[in-house]
Amino acid sequence: MLGPRRGWQALRRCVSLPRAQREVRLRVREALGAREPAGEVKVQGWVRSVRSQKEVLFLHINDGSSLENLQVVADPSLENRDLTFGSAVEVQGKLVKSPHRMQNMELKAETIRVVGPCDTLAFPLKTKERHPLEYVRQFPHLRCRNNTLGSLLRIRSEATAAIHSFFQDNGYVHIHTPIITSNDCEGAGELFQIETSNEAREPAEKTHFFDVPAFLTVSGQLHLEVMAGAFTHVFTFGPTFRAENSQSRRHLAEFYMVEAELSFTESLEDIMQVMEDLFKTVTSTVFSKCPRDVELFHKYIAPAQKDRLEKTLKNKFVIISYNEAVEILKQASQTFTFKPEWGCDLQTEHEKYLVKHCGEVPVFVINYPYDLKPFYMRDNEDGPQHTVAAVDLLVPGIGELCGGSLREERLPFLRSRLQRYLDLRKFGSVPHGGFGMGFERYLQYILGVENIKDVIPFPRFSHSCLL
Amino acid sequence: MLGPRRGWQALRRCVSLPRAQREVRLRVREALGAREPAGEVKVQGWVRSVRSQKEVLFLHINDGSSLENLQVVADPSLENRDLTFGSAVEVQGKLVKSPHRMQNMELKAETIRVVGPCDTLAFPLKTKERHPLEYVRQFPHLRCRNNTLGSLLRIRSEATAAIHSFFQDNGYVHIHTPIITSNDCEGAGELFQIETSNEAREPAEKTHFFDVPAFLTVSGQLHLEVMAGAFTHVFTFGPTFRAENSQSRRHLAEFYMVEAELSFTESLEDIMQVMEDLFKTVTSTVFSKCPRDVELFHKYIAPAQKDRLEKTLKNKFVIISYNEAVEILKQASQTFTFKPEWGCDLQTEHEKYLVKHCGEVPVFVINYPYDLKPFYMRDNEDGPQHTVAAVDLLVPGIGELCGGSLREERLPFLRSRLQRYLDLRKFGSVPHGGFGMGFERYLQYILGVENIKDVIPFPRFSHSCLL
Numbered sequence: 019m020l021g022p023r024r025g026w027q028a029l030r031r032c033v034s035l036p037r038a039q040r041e042v043r044l045r046v047r048e049a050l051g052a053r054e055p056a057g058e059v060k061v062q063g064w065v066r067s068v069r070s071q072k073e074v075l076f077l078h079i080n081d082g083s084s085l086e087n088l089q090v091v092a093d094p095s096l097e098n099r100d101l102t103f104g105s106a107v108e109v110q111g112k113l114v115k116s117p118h119r120m121q122n123m124e125l126k127a128e129t130i131r132v133v134g135p136c137d138t139l140a141f142p143l144k145t146k147e148r149h150p151l152e153y154v155r156q157f158p159h160l161r162c163r164n165n166t167l168g169s170l171l172r173i174r175s176e177a178t179a180a181i182h183s184f185f186q187d188n189g190y191v192h193i194h195t196p197i198i199t200s201n202d203c204e205g206a207g208e209l210f211q212i213e214t215s216n217e218a219r220e221p222a223e224k225t226h227f228f229d230v231p232a233f234l235t236v237s238g239q240l241h242l243e244v245m246a247g248a249f250t251h252v253f254t255f256g257p258t259f260r261a262e263n264s265q266s267r268r269h270l271a272e273f274y275m276v277e278a279e280l281s282f283t284e285s286l287e288d289i290m291q292v293m294e295d296l297f298k299t300v301t302s303t304v305f306s307k308c309p310r311d312v313e314l315f316h317k318y319i320a321p322a323q324k325d326r327l328e329k330t331l332k333n334k335f336v337i338i339s340y341n342e343a344v345e346i347l348k349q350a351s352q353t354f355t356f357k358p359e360w361g362c363d364l365q366t367e368h369e370k371y372l373v374k375h376c377g378e379v380p381v382f383v384i385n386y387p388y389d390l391k392p393f394y395m396r397d398n399e400d401g402p403q404h405t406v407a408a409v410d411l412l413v414p415g416i417g418e419l420c421g422g423s424l425r426e427e428r429l430p431f432l433r434s435r436l437q438r439y440l441d442l443r444k445f446g447s448v449p450h451g452g453f454g455m456g457f458e459r460y461l462q463y464i465l466g467v468e469n470i471k472d473v474i475p476f477p478r479f480s481h482s483c484l485l
Numbered sequence: 486m487l488g489p490r491r492g493w494q495a496l497r498r499c500v501s502l503p504r505a506q507r508e509v510r511l512r513v514r515e516a517l518g519a520r521e522p523a524g525e526v527k528v529q530g531w532v533r534s535v536r537s538q539k540e541v542l543f544l545h546i547n548d549g550s551s552l553e554n555l556q557v558v559a560d561p562s563l564e565n566r567d568l569t570f571g572s573a574v575e576v577q578g579k580l581v582k583s584p585h586r587m588q589n590m591e592l593k594a595e596t597i598r599v600v601g602p603c604d605t606l607a608f609p610l611k612t613k614e615r616h617p618l619e620y621v622r623q624f625p626h627l628r629c630r631n632n633t634l635g636s637l638l639r640i641r642s643e644a645t646a647a648i649h650s651f652f653q654d655n656g657y658v659h660i661h662t663p664i665i666t667s668n669d670c671e672g673a674g675e676l677f678q679i680e681t682s683n684e685a686r687e688p689a690e691k692t693h694f695f696d697v698p699a700f701l702t703v704s705g706q707l708h709l710e711v712m713a714g715a716f717t718h719v720f721t722f723g724p725t726f727r728a729e730n731s732q733s734r735r736h737l738a739e740f741y742m743v744e745a746e747l748s749f750t751e752s753l754e755d756i757m758q759v760m761e762d763l764f765k766t767v768t769s770t771v772f773s774k775c776p777r778d779v780e781l782f783h784k785y786i787a788p789a790q791k792d793r794l795e796k797t798l799k800n801k802f803v804i805i806s807y808n809e810a811v812e813i814l815k816q817a818s819q820t821f822t823f824k825p826e827w828g829c830d831l832q833t834e835h836e837k838y839l840v841k842h843c844g845e846v847p848v849f850v851i852n853y854p855y856d857l858k859p860f861y862m863r864d865n866e867d868g869p870q871h872t873v874a875a876v877d878l879l880v881p882g883i884g885e886l887c888g889g890s891l892r893e894e895r896l897p898f899l900r901s902r903l904q905r906y907l908d909l910r911k912f913g914s915v916p917h918g919g920f921g922m923g924f925e926r927y928l929q930y931i932l933g934v935e936n937i938k939d940v941i942p943f944p945r946f947s948h949s950c951l952l
Contacts, residue, residue: 043749045656045717062717062749064913081748082716083656106913108749133749134894134914141912160912162715171716175659182649189512189550192642196943197664197701197724198677198739200950208681210665210694212701214728215678227677227728227738228950234664234679241943248629249549249638250512250529256723257664261681261694271694272665281548282510282529282575282600427601445608445627446531446573447601476663476708483667483695 041110047083049113052123056113061088061125062133064163065105067145070097077130079107082162085169085310089116092127103145104136104163148318151472158476158484166319169311170473173304174461180303181255181276181457184296190278191249195238195256200230208261210234210271234259237454242279243425246450253278255457263480267469268417270458272478279452286407289422289451290382293411294335296455297380297419301464302331312465320466326414327464330379337382340364340405343372350375360403361387364410369417378414386410396424396451397431409453416463422453508577514550516580519590523580528555528592529600531630532572534612537564544597546574549629552636552777556583559594570612571603571630615785618939625943625951633786636778637940640771641928647770648722648743648924651763657745658716662705662723667697675728677701677738701726704921709746710892713917720745722924730947734936735884737925739945746919753874756889756918757849760878761802763922764847764886768931769798779932787933793881794931797846804849807831807872810839817842827870828854831877836884845881853877863891863918864898876920883930889920 063081078087116124154161316324347358395406407424461473471477530548545554583591621628783791814825862873874891928940938944
């Protein structure tokens with residue numbers, strides 16, 4: 019019998035034959051991007067179309083690495099009845115220059131193996147059909163194989179990476195702010211509460227798992243403020259939650275927020291500069307990294323979006339004060355459902371008007387009434403109309419994309435508030451501020467997608483938690 | 486009165502004076518890394534020490550951008566009583582070469598402004614004291630200003646970025662798998678259940694927010710499998726949850742997992758290769774990006790770790806089968822609390838022994854008994870000892886760092902299971918597999934940190950949800 023050590027060494031040798039000696043596997047994106055014809059390669063993916071002619075069999079295959087399909091050219095003898103729309107295949111062959119102008123390379127198949135057949139009749143996605151987003155939304159487990167959702171999720175992935183890079187490149191420390199919290203940041207709407215499943219079943223014995231009631235976070239701001247007191251510049255990018263019973267196309271129960279917090283800020287301008295840089299850098303990166311995916315949206319979903327966004331990326335964002343915003347609204351020829359009045363919150367109709375008034379570009383509105391905003395925002399100590407250093411970034415078609423403020427760093431202004439919040443002011447307090455950006459709203463805006471449920475992989479909202 | 490448009494344009498001019506014209510702000514890290522002396526600069530941060538001599542005042546300041554402090558040299562006349570350990574300061578002055586060997590640059594102060602004083606007596610962190618991690622853990626809102634936690638969180642941030650880059654560079658699509666789910670992936674321990682806070686208060690009216698009971702996710706695997714059916718290679722990196730009533734140093738109620746799923750895998754080797762590459766790439770990146778922070782751990786917390794890890798990064802990981810593992814354990818001179826027997830789960834004591842037996846290096850254990858593993862793992866169809874293609878990666882001091890498997894892609898093997906899971910096999914099913922890595926365990930391992938509560942910004946565990 020083999021001694022134990024000899025045992026694993028033998029196994030090591032047996033399983034670790036390097037792949038390179040066996041085959042060259044290419045993703046569709048790599049095959050399409052190849053400059054030169056290549057010898058024996060293997061491409062794997064799902065069949066998007068089959069066209070059988072007398073002399074030749076054409077397949078289009080896609081593996082999710084790009085919107086474009088790879089054309090496979092084969093001898094008709096390679097056809098078989100399992101080779102249908104939706105089936106998974108492995109194609110071995112040679113990569114050659116394509117004679118067609120539409121593509122660079124095509125694969126001349128030597129063997130085609132159906133790895134997983136597809137019951138085409140039962141499959142809810144149909145070949146060459148442009149399904150409405152409402153239709154594909156019913157199939158949370160299959161909609162990613164639809165072109166639009168495929169592009170969306172590749173863009174979402176690139177945007178995620180670009181957001182991490184932006185902050186990392188600018189010296190921010192990334193913080194995983196907690197999902198479960200015993201705080202409620204700003205009483206922002208309804209909360210989700212957490213119990214162990216036992217507690218939920220038998221609420222009689224009321225001992226909480228954490229000894230205190232615990233909730234799903236509505237914002238990482240408080241935890242970021244803690245960290246900004248040590249690292250100066252910090253950010254988080256994670257899920258946040260609202261238990262609002264809303265079926266609107268703008269709300270989800272679970273959504274993602276990018277939040278940043280900056281110590282030693284001296285004015286709202288510091289905060290606005292970061293928001294604007296973040297938006298422009300991430301958007302440019304996404305546009306240059308997945309041009310074809312973005313084009314799908316700007317061609318079929320929101321045709322006006324492209325030119326507008328290109329203009330937006332070139333110009334400085336507009337800044338108006340809340341006071342000016344109210345003046346603009348009062349002078350508007352339009353009649354509003356909510357009469358614009360100093361001291362009242364801006365309604366969606368007001369935000370839309372302001373954005374239109376400024377030329378359908380992003381607009382910062384700054385310095386809101388003191389009484390409208392939460393306790394932690396910095397008092398501007400102005401008069402007679404008392405304001406705080408708050409800023410909202412409004413964008414066309416969406417409304418509020420980001421919200422931020424300078425935080426009140428002065429201990430006397432905060433007395434009688436949360437003890438830990440005060441503690442942060444007692445031990446080397448610094449002027450600071452921050453903001454949050456709704457990631458789904460960001461994607462809706464840059465891509466012109468109407469419904470927020472179509473920009474997140476698995477949407478959660480009231481009455482719906484599929485999968 | 487100004488017209489509205491002229492109004493915001495005027496404001497735009499007034500607030501957008503570029504910072505560069507006013508001052509050069511440097512982070513401590515930038516100041517320390519400067520090659521040449523620099524004219525007027527401003528550095529902001531928190532005082533780490535004050536040393537007043539007759540002729541000169543020395544300050545050390547830190548802004549969280551690095552472990553090292555910047556030395557400030559000033560005239561004693563600049564001293565003031567608020568300039569204490571912990572206070573926040575702004576120092577304006579000239580950056581000059583330091584005469585001391587310990588540092589490259591120092592700041593010759595012209596002005597020192599105390600931005601936020603610190604009540605030193607009340608401040609729980611003391612100057613120059615090396616507080617035990619248990620001590621600082623009591624102050625979730627202040628412990629990030631402790632050196633060890635500061636280094637930890639910078640390393641955590643770099644590791645997070647490196648994980649995103651690793652997968653992005655290798656053509657994986659990032660997926661935000663949902664936090665709230667109506668599934669329970671593998672019945673993994675106790676779940677947290679979610680209710681709106683109203684429901685929690687009045688459980689009599691039992692209409693769920695989502696119409697069905699909803700839970701916090703224990704794994705993103707199912708959702709990743711959905712996505713691997715469209716994008717071939719996908720990953721997620723987010724929070725997962727267990728409601729286990731454990732006070733152990735290895736468990737948290739909320740922790741982070743890196744999970745990947747790969748379609749068209751042909752053997753466990755495909756999966757193990759990704760695990761090994763991920764570990765090595767991320768670890769090398771972290772070591773080279775924050776050498777001083779890593780050094781703190783390898784010098785004071787886990788002195789043996791450095792050499793071992795360097796060896797680990799250079800060698801291939803060991804692979805043994807479950808069968809071999811049991812043989813090794815049976816032949817061991819050591820007596821175990823749980824007698825090693827084919828068909829039984831490996832216990833912590835067994836894992837420890839195996840890792841030691843192989844030379845205190847990472848060890849893959851593959852091909853576990855069919856009856857030990859969940860339904861979705863791929864049947865090896867071997868005999869007489871029936872196994873599945875599962876793999877665990879065991880590492881010294883931690884135990885299981887990653888777990889993965891080939892998934893059962895064959896429809897007949899999965900009948901009578903979850904309908905959606907079956908659907909994924911009906912429409913172009915492909916051989917695939919994946920794995921998960923506990924991010925906190927990863928950090929514990931590479932840094933040699935004993936307690937998992939010290940590698941996450943805000944630890945949550947039973948009876949504790951501070952902040």
